[in-house]
Amino acid sequence: MRQPEVRCVEFVEQVTQWLEGGLTDEERLLFEEHLAYCSPCSRFMVQFRQSLALSRMADGYMRQGPPPMVRAALQDAFRQSRR
Numbered sequence: 001m002r003q004p005e006v007r008c009v010e011f012v013e014q015v016t017q018w019l020e021g022g023l024t025d026e027e028r029l030l031f032e033e034h035l036a037y038c039s040p041c042s043r044f045m046v047q048f049r050q051s052l053a054l055s056r057m058a059d060g061y062m063r064q065g066p067p068p069m070v071r072a073a074l075q076d077a078f079r080q081s082r083r
């Protein structure tokens with residue numbers, strides 16, 4: 001198996017750009033190649049995406065309240081508790 005061209009340090013540095021679509025096609029290919037073969041980095045990616053999703057959700061809550069799906073579920077729960 002050949003050596004990957006992206007090292008873990010570079011991988012971590014590019015994660016944000018990758019998620020935001022800021023990498024060139026070539027960079028993205030190398031990045032995804034590294035992700036596919038490097039298990040520490042793929043574990044890191046899972047955690048990173050979870051924490052990112054959580055922080056985005058928290059951001060949205062503060063700016064505009066819960067997303068519609070959550071709000072509907074809350075309203076349902078509220079109506080049922082009053083019945």
Ligand SMILES: [Zn+2]
Nearest residue numbers: 008011038041
């Ligand atoms: Zn790695």
